[in-house]
Amino acid sequence: MIDFGNKIATRESYGNALAELGEKYPDFVVLDADLAGATKTNVFQKKFPDRHIDCGIAEANMTGIGAGIATTGKTAFISSFAMFVSGRNYEQVRNSVAYPHLNVKIGATHAGITVGEDGASHQCIEDLALMRVIPGMTVIVPSDDIEAKAAIEAAITTDGPFYLRFGRAAVPVINNNSDYKFEIGKAVTLRQGKDITIACTGVCVAQCLLVAEKLMDEGIDAEVINFHTIKPFDKEAIVKSAKKTNRVFSVEEHSIIGGLGGVVCESLADEYPTKVTRIGVKDVFGQSGDADTLLVKYELDSDGIYKQIKASL
Amino acid sequence: MRDIDLKLKAAQIRKGIIEAVYSAKSGHPGGSLSAADVYTFLYFEEMNIDPKNPQMPNRDRFVLSKGHTSPGLYSTLAHRGYFPVEDLKTFRKYGSYLQGHPCMNETPGVDMSSGSLGQGLSAATGMALAGKIGSKDYRVYALVGDGELQEGQIWEASMFAGAHKLDNLVVVVDNNGLQIDGKVEDVCSVYPIDEKFRAFNFNVICVDGNNFASLREAFNQAKATKGMPTAIIMKTFKGKDVSFMEDKAEWHGKAPNAEQYAIAVSELDAKISKLKEEGASV
Numbered sequence: 001m002i003d004f005g006n007k008i009a010t011r012e013s014y015g016n017a018l019a020e021l022g023e024k025y026p027d028f029v030v031l032d033a034d035l036a037g038a039t040k041t042n043v044f045q046k047k048f049p050d051r052h053i054d055c056g057i058a059e060a061n062m063t064g065i066g067a068g069i070a071t072t073g074k075t076a077f078i079s080s081f082a083m084f085v086s087g088r089n090y091e092q093v094r095n096s097v098a099y100p101h102l103n104v105k106i107g108a109t110h111a112g113i114t115v116g117e118d119g120a121s122h123q124c125i126e127d128l129a130l131m132r133v134i135p136g137m138t139v140i141v142p143s144d145d146i147e148a149k150a151a152i153e154a155a156i157t158t159d160g161p162f163y164l165r166f167g168r169a170a171v172p173v174i175n176n177n178s179d180y181k182f183e184i185g186k187a188v189t190l191r192q193g194k195d196i197t198i199a200c201t202g203v204c205v206a207q208c209l210l211v212a213e214k215l216m217d218e219g220i221d222a223e224v225i226n227f228h229t230i231k232p233f234d235k236e237a238i239v240k241s242a243k244k245t246n247r248v249f250s251v252e253e254h255s256i257i258g259g260l261g262g263v264v265c266e267s268l269a270d271e272y273p274t275k276v277t278r279i280g281v282k283d284v285f286g287q288s289g290d291a292d293t294l295l296v297k298y299e300l301d302s303d304g305i306y307k308q309i310k311a312s313l
Numbered sequence: 314m315r316d317i318d319l320k321l322k323a324a325q326i327r328k329g330i331i332e333a334v335y336s337a338k339s340g341h342p343g344g345s346l347s348a349a350d351v352y353t354f355l356y357f358e359e360m361n362i363d364p365k366n367p368q369m370p371n372r373d374r375f376v377l378s379k380g381h382t383s384p385g386l387y388s389t390l391a392h393r394g395y396f397p398v399e400d401l402k403t404f405r406k407y408g409s410y411l412q413g414h415p416c417m418n419e420t421p422g423v424d425m426s427s428g429s430l431g432q433g434l435s436a437a438t439g440m441a442l443a444g445k446i447g448s449k450d451y452r453v454y455a456l457v458g459d460g461e462l463q464e465g466q467i468w469e470a471s472m473f474a475g476a477h478k479l480d481n482l483v484v485v486v487d488n489n490g491l492q493i494d495g496k497v498e499d500v501c502s503v504y505p506i507d508e509k510f511r512a513f514n515f516n517v518i519c520v521d522g523n524n525f526a527s528l529r530e531a532f533n534q535a536k537a538t539k540g541m542p543t544a545i546i547m548k549t550f551k552g553k554d555v556s557f558m559e560d561k562a563e564w565h566g567k568a569p570n571a572e573q574y575a576i577a578v579s580e581l582d583a584k585i586s587k588l589k590e591e592g593a594s595v
Contacts, residue, residue, distance in 0.1 A: 029446065050446065056476075061435045061469035068439020071417070071425060072447070073370070076439075091429060092466075096436055100417050100426040 002206050007170035011109040013148035014166050015040025018077065018107075019047045020149070025156050028075040028105075031055050033062045038168075039079040039109045059084045063092035063104070070102035075156060078104060082111035082124035082165060086131055097161050098134045105155045105162040106131075111141075112253035113281060113298055114169040114203060114291040123286035129258025131163040132231050138184060139230040141165040141252075141260075143205035146175040147228055150182030158184060165202065167253075169291040172206050185229045187237035193223035196309070197241040200251040201227045201260045207295075208251050210302040211309065220313070227260060235267040242274040249277050249309055253300055256280040277312045279305055314358050316525045321585065321593035322392060323353040327554050328581040329388030329401050335574040337405035340413070343564040344458060345385030347489040347522070347549040352389040354528045355454055364394040367421045371451050374440050376425045378433025378467075379458035379487065380414040381566065386423070387411050395422035431464030433457070434484060438470045441482035441542075452536070456485045460492030462503040468513070474542040475514030482542040483535045484515070487522065489551035491562040510544035522547025556580060 018030055022044060029051045036042040036054060045052035055062035059080055066076035078085060085108045086093070097104040108127060115123045131139050138160065142148035148166060155162040174190070190205070191212050200208040205226045212222040223241050227234060242248050248268065250261040261278030268274045281298055295301040299308055314322075327349045334340040356362070360373040377386050384404060391398040396410075403409035410419045414428025424440075427433040437455035444451050461467060474482050486506060494500045503509075507517045516538040520527040528547075535543035551565070552558025555577045558569075569577055 029443075053442065055473060058469040058473070060431075060466045061438070061473055064432050064435020064466065064470065065439035065442060065473065068376075068425070068436035068441075069443040069446075070439075071374075071436065072440055072443040072449075074443060074447075092432055092435070095426070095429045096432045 002209055003173045003176060006173045008145045008173065009168055009170045010142050010145065010148040010166040011040050011168055013142070013145040014107050014109060014152065015043035017149040017152040018044035021153055021156060022048045022051065027073070028077060028156055029053065029069060030077045031062050031066055031079065033057055033059050033080045033084065035080055039107065041079045059088045060092050063089040064096050066104040067096040067100070067102050070104050075103040075105060077107050079107040079109065081122060082108035082127045083122055086124060086127035086163065090130060094134055098137050101136050101160050103159065105164060107164050107166065109166045110168045111165045112167060112203070113286040113294045114167050114253060116168065116291040116294060117288050119288040120285040125255045125281045125286065127165065128230050128254050128260065129262065132258065132263065137161050137163055137231060139163045140184070140228055141202040141230060142228055143202055143226050144171055144173045144175055146173060146180065147182060151228065154182060154184050167203050169203065171203050174206050174209065185232040185234055187234040188226040188228065189223065189237070190226055191222065191224040193221040193245065195221045195245055195247070196223070197245045197248045198222050198224045198251060199227055199238060199248060199260060199264050200224065201230065203253050204251045204300060204305070207300070207302040207305055211306045214302070214306050215309070230260060230263060233263045233267060235271065238264055238267050239271045242268055242272050246274055248274050249279060251279045251305055254280050256282055277308070279308050317588060317591060317593040318595055319353055319357060319525045321588045321595055322357055323350050324554070324581055324584045324588060326353055326385070326388045326392055328578065328585070329391060329398060330384040331555065331569065331574065331577045331581065333384045333387060333401040333404035334568045336402040338568045339405060340384050340568060341381040341566045342384065342568070343491070343551040343558060343561070344379060344382040344487060344489060346553045346555060346558065347551045348382060348385050348456060348487045349553065350523050350525065351456065351485055351528060351547060352385050354525060354532070356389050356393045359532050360454065361451070364422065367395060371449055373451050374424045374437065374453045376433045376437040376440070376453070376455045377415055377427050378437070378455050379430065379461050380427035380433065383413065383415050386415060387420070390422040430458070430461045431466035434467055434470040438474045438479065438482060441474065441479040442477060444481050445479065452481050452483065454483050454485060456487060459486055459488045459490065459497050459503055459506065460500070462486070462506065463501050471510065471513040471515065478540050479542045480539050483532070484542065484544045486544060486546045487549055488546055489549045491551045491565065493562065493565050495562055506546050514541055516541050516543040517546065518543060519546045520548070522549035523553055554581065554584065
């Protein structure tokens with residue numbers, strides 16, 4: 001199921017999908033803030049130079065420009081690192097985009113600690129929490145290339161603001177099967193199990209599938225659910241699984257506060273209180289290092305996740 | 314339109330501002346009154362709009378970046394026929410479509426939600442850019458406060474508009490010289506305003522913002538200017554035409570009491586009667 005021979009960073013998927021969808025959907029434009037090479041929107045730019053606008057290093061203004069364009073009936077993708085396109089421009093997103101419910105789609109690349117060497121200033125681990133509390137915002141964290149492309153097309157065809165979270169590091173393709181269907185707000189159960197539930201998102205999904213195999217060797221049957229949509233959240237899926245296993249783990253490359261762990265706890269508290277262990281970045285800033293080393297340090301590689309699950313069982 | 318007719322409209326719009334703010338017992342009369350003449354000029358002479366079709370795709374756009382002066386915009390829209398003048402009395406009240414700050418999804422004729430200072434100019438710039446991308450010939454007008462120029466986003470947007478030569482964009486600065494905490498030059502001086510916009514590659518025009526002839530000349534010159542956006546820096550008086558509010562920072566954001574309301578209305582009514590006697594009609 002996991003194709004480790006086929007790895008691609010979801011930021012690449014972003015640039016490629018925009019370029020591939022440009023003809024089918026002539027009414028979207030793509031904005032960037034001097035990072036077109038890094039966010040990969042330059043792939044779109046090469047194909048559609050008239051529909052790509054580099055706003056320079058001014059994310060707050062880029063957000064407003066996107067909003068203004070959206071009032072005229074077009075869809076605007078605004079692109080930068082997650083840190084700057086959810087943080088620097090937070091209030092612009094809240095007041096100029098979400099309050100008027102405009103078709104501005106935020107393409108946030110370089111999310112989480114897997115940014116790597118740039119260090120803590122560029123490793124956004126708070127964005128899901130920030131974006132999730134804004135009314136009407138759809139928040140999606142694709143787990144691989146296939147899901148990322150599907151999410152981008154869904155963002156184009158669905159009304160309202162979106163936050164799409166992409167990564168810098170290459171991740172294996174896991175959704176390459178004929179049954180795969182992307183639907184906003186519908187979690188994907190990748191592995192059925194009866195003993196524990198592992199709710200995961202983004203780059204952690206592939207790792208969790210490895211963890212589940214390892215647990216099975218020890219007789220622990222884990223259900224692995226990919227929550228690609230953080231909002232609107234698939235409450236039904238988490239409650240249904242919790243009713244089966246009565247033990248839930250959330251795993252994400254984000255602070256354990258306010259992201260997937262937050263929404264899992266809120267959903268279960270509402271409907272079916274269940275013990276939850278939140279696995280993620282434990283309310284600390286990141287640091288420089290290569291992505292793989294950092295995943296080990298913050299225990300978000302398969303070994304780290306496995307150890308944390310075993311320790312709390 | 315004849316200047317005398319515009320003057321009459323402006324006086325009626327000012328009366329609507331007072332009615333709205335008095336009824337709400339809150340709101341921002343000072344900056345609404347200072348800009349009442351430019352609101353009038355834009356909506357009754359300059360802009361290509363249709364109150365019966367507020368979403369007309371090729372309409373000219375107006376963004377009230379200094380969104381707290383919504384009473385000025387609402388009163389203008391009401392008098393222009395977008396909604397009943399009577400509804401100004403619902404301003405800021407529970408259930409009203411006239412929210413404290415402009416909301417594009419609630420109020421007919423409002424082209425952009427605003428209220429958080431600095432943001433509206435970016436949106437206006439985006440609208441102007443979209444016009445260029447789509448080869449549309451509509452124009453975009455943004456009204457910003459002089460205190461609002463303290464927001465960094467204004468200069469991000471201005472740099473972009475200048476760099477992209479958005480000659481379909483006019484930034485109107487309501488230079489009434491006052492902000493909540495006092496004089497703009499004392500709080501954190503924004504001067505010189507004209508040289509700043511020039512440095513951002515704008516065509517800059519300085520005018521008396523409470524004079525229709527000079528406003529007309531400025532907007533005509535803006536329209537004739539190609540290859541760069543225009544900034545019209547209007548010298549105005551905060552609280553204009555209500556004697557006790559004129560040039561007073563304290564009237565930035567408070568409503569008159571019953572006695573003050575009566576004085577304001579009688580002053581504006583007197584002005585309206587006088588203009589009618591002089592031949593104004595609408």
